[in-house]
Amino acid sequence: xxxxxxxxxxxxxxxxxxxxxxxxxxxxxxxxxxxxxxxxxxxxxxxxxxxxxxxxxxxxxxxxxxxxxxxxxxxxxxxxxxxxxxxxxxxxxxxxxxxxxxxxxxxxxxxxxxx
Amino acid sequence: xxxxxxxxxxxxxxxxxxxxxxxxxxxxxxxxxxxxxxxxxxxxxxxxxxxxxxxxxxxxxxxxxxxxxxxxxxxxxxxxxxxxxxxxxxxxxxxxxxxxxxxxxxxxxxxxx
Numbered sequence: 093x094x095x096x097x098x099x100x101x102x103x104x105x106x107x108x109x110x111x112x113x114x115x116x117x118x119x120x121x122x123x124x125x126x127x128x129x130x131x132x133x134x135x136x137x138x139x140x141x142x143x144x145x146x147x148x149x150x151x152x153x154x155x156x157x158x159x160x161x162x163x164x165x166x167x168x169x170x171x172x173x174x175x176x177x178x179x180x181x182x183x184x185x186x187x188x189x190x191x192x193x194x195x196x197x198x199x200x201x202x203x204x205x206x207x
Numbered sequence: 208x209x210x211x212x213x214x215x216x217x218x219x220x221x222x223x224x225x226x227x228x229x230x231x232x233x234x235x236x237x238x239x240x241x242x243x244x245x246x247x248x249x250x251x252x253x254x255x256x257x258x259x260x261x262x263x264x265x266x267x268x269x270x271x272x273x274x275x276x277x278x279x280x281x282x283x284x285x286x287x288x289x290x291x292x293x294x295x296x297x298x299x300x301x302x303x304x305x306x307x308x309x310x311x312x313x314x315x316x317x318x319x320x
Contacts (some may be wrong), residue, residue, distance in 0.1 A: 125263075125307075132215055134295060134310035135251075150307075182250055195241075196297075196308060198250030 095119065096184050098199035104207050105170065105177060113168045113202045115183035122188035125196070128152060129180040138181075141166055142188060164176035170204065178206050210234045213296055213311025222320050226283040230296035230311045233277065237298040237309070238274050245293045245313070254294075255281065266318045286318045 099114045115124065123142045127135040137150030141160040155174025160166055170177045183199040213230045220226055228242075238260045238312075243251035255270040257263045263270045271280040283290055296311040 098250075127310075132312055133296075134211075134213070134312040135308075136310075137307060141305060143276070182248075195253050195256065200250045201248070203248070 096183055096185060096197060096199035098181075098202050100202060101200070103202055103204045106207060108172045110169055110206065113181055113183075113204070115166045115168065115199060116130070116164055117166075117183075117185050119163065119185055119187070119197065120176050121185035121197070122163070122164075123186045124160070124185075125153070125181045125184040126150075126156075126168045127184060129182060129201075135182065139170065145161060177204055179204060185197065208233060208311075210309050211296065211311045214314055214318070215312045217315040217317065217320065220286055221318045222286060222288060222318055224286050226286050226290070226316060226318075228281040228283075228294050228296070228314050228316070230279050230298075231277055232298060234298075234300075234309070235277070236300040238301045239246075239299050240270070240279050241297045241308070242268075242270060243295040243297060243310075245295060247292075251295055262317060288318050288320055293318045297315075 096117045096156050102164050105111045111189040114129040125140040129135050136152050139150055141147035144160055144163050147158050157169045181202045184196045196203050211232045223291040242255040244254045257270050260272050260274045267284045269282040292313050293313045295313045297308040299308050
């Protein structure tokens with residue numbers, strides 16, 4: 093059963109704490125992305141990775157970090173430097189190489205709340 | 208000014224109505240246009256994908272692109288309560304942009320019986 097698995101579904105973070113969101117895929121897609129969704133603002137790109145051991149900042153990377161040690165995994169760490177982390181986080185993948193018809197597949201999201 | 212503007216609604220229509228959802232954009236580099244549907248607390252799923260100006264039809268859904276006016280639309284015919292969701296327009300440039308999509312704010316649609 094191919095797809096993208098994000099965990100946990102709900103996550104609560106205390107002030108000053110780092111938390112890591114998991115994203116695993118078995119679609120054999122090369123590229124992976126993290127988006128943040130806030131009410132009324134659509135999706136905004138945090139980080140993306142086109143190949144293993146390489147990643148680039150998106151539009152709102154401050155306060156976040158990522159790693160891409162395996163093709164299947166792209167974890168996102170929300171650090172204490174992110175002052176407003178409460179949001180819905182979405183992981184996505186695309187199959188690199190077929191540029192003109194590249195569909196982005198999304199996971200089911202992680203809702204992070206600061207308590 | 209945002210690169211992609213989408214009326215967030217909310218939009219409420221009776222079952223059977225024709226729904227029109229719209230986005231405007233300012234970046235001429237955008238070449239590929241998508242509509243995603245997102246149910247509450249779920250990830251978005253691709254509904255329509257197009258790259259040329261004109262209309263593309265898929266069942267009850269029609270995507271329309273006007274590159275000269277930088278305007279895209281999604282029409283839903285014979286709307287159903289199951290169409291109630293947030294609809295997101297998304298677009299990207301060509302070349303190595305891959306999944307680097309720029310999204311609109313999303314329109315919340317409710318179809319009531």
